[in-house]
Amino acid sequence: xxxxxxxxxxxxxxxxxxxxxxxxxxxxxxxxxxxxxxxxxxxxxxxxxxxxxxxxxxxxxxxxxxxxxxxxxxxxxxxxxxxxxxxxxxxxxxxxxxxxxxxxxx
Numbered sequence: 001x002x003x004x005x006x007x008x009x010x011x012x013x014x015x016x017x018x019x020x021x022x023x024x025x026x027x028x029x030x031x032x033x034x035x036x037x038x039x040x041x042x043x044x045x046x047x048x049x050x051x052x053x054x055x056x057x058x059x060x061x062x063x064x065x066x067x068x069x070x071x072x073x074x075x076x077x078x079x080x081x082x083x084x085x086x087x088x089x090x091x092x093x094x095x096x097x098x099x100x101x102x103x104x105x106x
Contacts, residue, residue, distance in 0.1 A: 002053040038069025064104045071106040
């Protein structure tokens with residue numbers, strides 16, 4: 001009986017090692033979010049900030065790159081005016097992005 005128990009434990013060791021390798025293989029990615037959407041479409045304008053924040057919270061290294069009309073989103077008055085549909089206000093999201101130290105290039 002003890003022999004069988006030992007052999008079943010011994011047979012399970014390779015599977016235990018596979019489980020450890022799966023956890024170790026998770027890599028953090030370097031992601032750049034690019035956007036040119038400005039205040040004319042507030043929902044799309046908020047996407048790089050909301051998605052970048054979610055990816056940063058998942059452990060990835062994120063940068064946000066704004067161009068064209070999206071550069072106007074760096075003004076405090078503009079940020080307060082952006083209310084995307086189905087998402088939190090951009091001012092809340094931007095505060096969290098700043099707290100996470102996510103670089104924003106405009």
